[in-house]
Amino acid sequence: MLKNFLNPTTYYLGLFHIVPLAAFFLPISLIDWIVCISLYFIRIFFIGAGYHRYFAHKTYKTSRLVQFILAFCSQTAMQGGVVWWASHHRKHHINSDTIKDVHSPKQKGLFFAHIGWLMEGKCSKTDKAVVKDLTKYPELMFLDKLHMLPGIILATGLYLYGGLSMLIVGFFLSTLLVLHGTWTINSLMHTWGVQRYKTTDTSRNNLILAIITMGEGWHNNHHHYQNSTRQGFFWYEFDPTFYILKTLSYTKIIWKLNPVPQKVKDNF
Numbered sequence: 313m314l315k316n317f318l319n320p321t322t323y324y325l326g327l328f329h330i331v332p333l334a335a336f337f338l339p340i341s342l343i344d345w346i347v348c349i350s351l352y353f354i355r356i357f358f359i360g361a362g363y364h365r366y367f368a369h370k371t372y373k374t375s376r377l378v379q380f381i382l383a384f385c386s387q388t389a390m391q392g393g394v395v396w397w398a399s400h401h402r403k404h405h406i407n408s409d410t411i412k413d414v415h416s417p418k419q420k421g422l423f424f425a426h427i428g429w430l431m432e433g434k435c436s437k438t439d440k441a442v443v444k445d446l447t448k449y450p451e452l453m454f455l456d457k458l459h460m461l462p463g464i465i466l467a468t469g470l471y472l473y474g475g476l477s478m479l480i481v482g483f484f485l486s487t488l489l490v491l492h493g494t495w496t497i498n499s500l501m502h503t504w505g506v507q508r509y510k511t512t513d514t515s516r517n518n519l520i521l522a523i524i525t526m527g528e529g530w531h532n533n534h535h536h537y538q539n540s541t542r543q544g545f546f547w548y549e550f551d552p553t554f555y556i557l558k559t560l561s562y563t564k565i566i567w568k569l570n571p572v573p574q575k576v577k578d579n580f
Contacts, residue, residue, distance in 0.1 A: 322431045325491075328390070332485040338477045347470065347482035348489075353526065355389040355490045360528050360553040362386035367394055367446060368401040371541040372557065374566040376449070383455050389490045390463040393456030395446050396438045403442060404498075405538060409513035415498040418514050426492075426499035463487070493524050501531035509536035509580065519550065527551030537576045541569040545577050 362382035365371045374382070383394040391397060400414065407413040414435060417425035429435055438456075440447050447453060455462070463483075471479040505516025515535035522529025527550065530543040537545075544551030560566050 319431070319436075321436060325427065325430065328484060328488045328491065332480060332488055334480050335477070335485060338480060340477050340481055341474075344474065344477050344481040347474065347478055348486040351466075351482060351486040352489050352493070355385070355486070356493055356524075356526050357553055357556060358382065358385040359389055359391065359490070359494055360526055361557055363391070363394065363397045364401065364528065365541055365543075365553070365557070367398040369538055370445070371539060372561070372566050372569040376451075378565055379449070380451050380455075383452055384462050387455060387459055387462040388466045389494070390460065390487050391491065391494060393438075393459035394452055395440070395443050395456040396436075396459070398446055399438045399440065399443045400435070403439060405535070406442075408511075408515070408535065409502065416513075417499050417502050422499050422503060425502065426495045429498075496521050497525065497528055497531065501529060505529075505532070507532050509533070511535045517549075522550050527553040536579075537572060539570050540572040540576075542572055545572050 363386045366374070366379070366382055367386075386394060386397075404413055404415065409416045409418045411419055413419060415425045415429040420428070467479060467483045470482045474482060501516055501518060501521055502514045503516070505518035505521070507515070508517055509532055511532065513535055515532040517532045518529045520529070521531075522544065527543055528534075530545065530549050530551065533545045533549070534540075534543045541557060542551060542554040543549075544554065557566060557569060561569055
């Protein structure tokens with residue numbers, strides 16, 4: 313059993329949990345913390361708007377250039393390649409909370425759903441059959457293959473600008489927070505919160521997690537209707553990722569944002 317977890321991904325995750333501890337031994341400036349917090353929310357936005365709402369669910373349209381930028385910026389979060397991410401997420405929705413769901417807390421517990429599934433070697437494979445719409449783009453396949461490159465470029469830039477303290481806090485600590493923020497979608501959002509809609513899984517809505525993930529916390533809404541760009545279905549459901557995407561749509565950078573049909577919202 314242990315050998316399943318002794319793989320490069322496990323060591324990679326261990327690195328991001330250990331390196332931030334160096335902050336206790338370095339002089340950390342205010343700008344380091346500002347960069348850390350800013351990059352947390354910037355990259356959480358790209359995970360939600362890029363990886364999730366665009367590449368995994370295609371809830372809006374954009375140009376090929378902006379599509380590449382979305383993928384590149386999303387990959388600075390060091391969460392695997394764009395094609396890999398979309399593939400696993402689509403299969404999660406197909407198999408949500410069944411034995412075939414690779415990160416279901418119902419099936420294998422909270423820890424496994426949060427991080428343990430990533431430490432299993434088999435999760436590194438990409439099922440290209442479910443992402444044929446993405447694999448036709450050579451630039452996306454290039455990014456997916458070199459999925460660590462955007463993050464390395466970001467880390468290098470931070471080091472050159474602000475030195476070791478900015479690398480440790482601005483990049484490594486910020487990335488660790490982004491990783492755990494994203495992982496709450498798979499773990500806590502299937503265990504903690506309210507189920508407004510009767511779905512075939514254990515998805516929940518949670519305001520606190522919506523704040524942490526910039527709107528991804530309305531997970532039960534999302535599992536009820538996956539095709540909407542907006543995950544906070546009602547005006548009082550905080551969804552800043554949608555607000556930003558809506559603003560961008562006025563500039564024609566993106567377009568055709570999928571709405572939530574009224575009959576879907578009312579189907580309690």
